[in-house]
Amino acid sequence: xxxxxxxxxxxxxxxxxxxxxxIYILGGIFSLLVGWLFFNYLLVSKEFTQQTFLQSxxxxxxxxxxxxxxxxxPLITMRLFAEERKLATIELLLTSQLTxxxxxxxxxxxxxxxxxxxxxxTFVFPILLAFSGYAEWSMMFSSYLxxxxxxxxxxxxxxxxxxxxxxxxxxxxxxxxxxxxxxFLPLSGTVLNNYLVAxxxxxxxxxxxxxxxLLGSLKxxxxxxxxxxxxxxxxxxxxxxxxxxx
Amino acid sequence: xxxxxxxxFNIKKDYPGVVALDNISFKxxxxxxxxxxxxxxxxxxxxxxxxxxxxxxxxxxxTVSSSIGILPEFPPLYGSMRVKDxxxxxxxxxxxxxxxxxxxxxxxxxxxxxxxxxxxxxxxxNLSRGFKxxxxxxxxxxSNPDIVILDEPTVGxxxxxxxxxxxxxxxxxxxxxVMLSTHHLHEANVLCDDVTIIHQGKxxxxxxxxELQKQFQTGFVVVVLxxxxxxxxxxxxxxxxxxxxxxxxxxxxxxxxxxxxxIDKDYLKLWTKWLxxxxxxxxxxxxxxTLEDIFKSAIKGEKR
Numbered sequence: 001x002x003x004x005x006x007x008x009x010x011x012x013x014x015x016x017x018x019x020x021x022x023i024y025i026l027g028g029i030f031s032l033l034v035g036w037l038f039f040n041y042l043l044v045s046k047e048f049t050q051q052t053f054l055q056s057x058x059x060x061x062x063x064x065x066x067x068x069x070x071x072x073x074p075l076i077t078m079r080l081f082a083e084e085r086k087l088a089t090i091e092l093l094l095t096s097q098l099t100x101x102x103x104x105x106x107x108x109x110x111x112x113x114x115x116x117x118x119x120x121x122t123f124v125f126p127i128l129l130a131f132s133g134y135a136e137w138s139m140m141f142s143s144y145l146x147x148x149x150x151x152x153x154x155x156x157x158x159x160x161x162x163x164x165x166x167x168x169x170x171x172x173x174x175x176x177x178x179x180x181x182x183x184f185l186p187l188s189g190t191v192l193n194n195y196l197v198a199x200x201x202x203x204x205x206x207x208x209x210x211x212x213x214l215l216g217s218l219k220x221x222x223x224x225x226x227x228x229x230x231x232x233x234x235x236x237x238x239x240x241x242x243x244x245x246x
Numbered sequence: 247x248x249x250x251x252x253x254x255f256n257i258k259k260d261y262p263g264v265v266a267l268d269n270i271s272f273k274x275x276x277x278x279x280x281x282x283x284x285x286x287x288x289x290x291x292x293x294x295x296x297x298x299x300x301x302x303x304x305x306x307x308x309t310v311s312s313s314i315g316i317l318p319e320f321p322p323l324y325g326s327m328r329v330k331d332x333x334x335x336x337x338x339x340x341x342x343x344x345x346x347x348x349x350x351x352x353x354x355x356x357x358x359x360x361x362x363x364x365x366x367x368x369x370x371x372n373l374s375r376g377f378k379x380x381x382x383x384x385x386x387x388x389s390n391p392d393i394v395i396l397d398e399p400t401v402g403x404x405x406x407x408x409x410x411x412x413x414x415x416x417x418x419x420x421x422x423x424v425m426l427s428t429h430h431l432h433e434a435n436v437l438c439d440d441v442t443i444i445h446q447g448k449x450x451x452x453x454x455x456x457e458l459q460k461q462f463q464t465g466f467v468v469v470v471l472x473x474x475x476x477x478x479x480x481x482x483x484x485x486x487x488x489x490x491x492x493x494x495x496x497x498x499x500x501x502x503x504x505x506x507x508x509i510d511k512d513y514l515k516l517w518t519k520w521l522x523x524x525x526x527x528x529x530x531x532x533x534x535x536t537l538e539d540i541f542k543s544a545i546k547g548e549k550r
Binding site: 004009012016089092094 | 298299301314316318319320321322323324325326335336338339342385
């Protein structure tokens with residue numbers, strides 16, 4: 001039953017996303033940026049003859065994709081709750097038979113599908129390389145998985161930020177600030193000059209947990225971290241919805 | 247005894263520093279059109295939100311006999327959706343736990359009931375305000391609820407659209423219990439069987455309009471138009487019927503329009519006889535209190 005409500009909402013949200021010009025603008029910018037990066041890294045890769053394509057081309061590209069989505073994820077999620085609140089359509093959802101979980105998961109899944117569509121635009125690069133004999137597919141898969149999971153973490157932050165306000169711009173800025181703050185977390189550990197604190201702060205960084213995936217090592221604690229991170233922010237979103245009753 | 251569709255008992259709703267509703271209690275009869283009247287900020291919308299479970303009460307008990315559809319103050323519409331798709335989506339999310347799958351017929355019924363046939367394939371954002379309001383009502387009806395709650399359904403509409411919505415509400419009465427909030431007293435007078443007057447978070451009065459008229463109108467008021475009225479005749483009249491009050495409304499040529507009232511005695515027949523004997527009585531009309539009079543009196547806490 002939970003899945004049914006979630007899927008009804010997710011379907012509607014996906015339709016909304018793909019009928020909005022924003023996704024196409026973001027898709028265009030993303031393709032341009034990643035295409036340009038791919039071309040450049042491919043040219044430079046000639047100089048690193050001892051490195052594989054994955055090391056010299058894809059590692060930096062996946063790293064950059066993560067940074068790009070620190071900007072893009074808030075733009076994708078900003079309208080999800082803020083618009084509902086502004087248009088008062090949130091009352092329609094809350095008086096329906098959808099549970100908070102249905103609403104939150106439905107919106108999260110729709111943004112995840114949107115991101116997957118954007119990420120799918122980059123599938124052309126490994127396919128191109130496959131024609132020239134590239135065959136490290138397991139590494140490629142784990143890199144995509146890690147990148148996708150880290151972007152899902154960003155989306156959960158964006159969803160939470162969107163639930164706090166009815167202004168989409170404020171929602172996007174709030175999410176962006178939170179993500180930027182998380183990105184700088186490991187740096188502040190270094191500044192403190194304390195190894196233990198630096199390690200702890202680094203552990204809380206999403207990008208730290210993505211590195212393992214890029215290196216092809218799928219560690220259970222990275223999965224636990226990613227899913228806990230997403231779960232935590234979705235729970236905060238639930239609390240934010242609940243706070244309407246306070 | 248008539249069965250209740252909605253029953254509120256000692257409902258209190260506090261927000262930090264504000265008491266929005268202060269121990270309100272009233273019942274909505276099954277099959278009736280019940281008006282929730284009150285000035286802006288009286289607590290009408292809060293009461294409706296409590297009934298549909300959007301917010302919980304601080305204390306008290308709400309009993310709702312069956313399913314509810316609500317049109318909030320601002321119709322919850324997705325502008326980028328087509329009317330039919332929107333109603334279909336609303337049906338889906340309101341009937342997740344329902345097993346029968348007559349979606350198409352329910353959506354069609356809501357479209358027909360609300361007169362949306364001509365715009366069912368249009369984007370909601372391109373519709374006029376009147377049609378948007380109709381779509382809002384259709385979304386409240388699409389899951390075929392027994393109770394329909396309409397929060398200020400005619401606010402901001404042009405006179406023609408208001409008339410259409412009022413006719414629609416009267417149509418709804420045939421199949422649903424309707425509860426509507428309004429501050430248009432004429433509207434409540436036309437549409438409602440019962441009313442509850444809320445002021446500053448308290449229920450001032452609740453009951454049928456007739457009951458309230460009886461309750462507030464403890465005396466009798468008539469308006470007469472006659473010729474040959476004079477101060478002397480007024481003195482004689484008051485001497486004959488002590489306790490009566492006379493107010494001259496206007497003098498038009500030789501004729502005079504008067505309001506005659508008495509606080510508790512029914513002198514209607516005697517007054518008519520005296521006036522027709524002593525003057526040329528042109529017209530005689532007993533006045534009932536309008537809802538507006540009741541509302542004003544209730545707010546002031548007095549009886550006429």
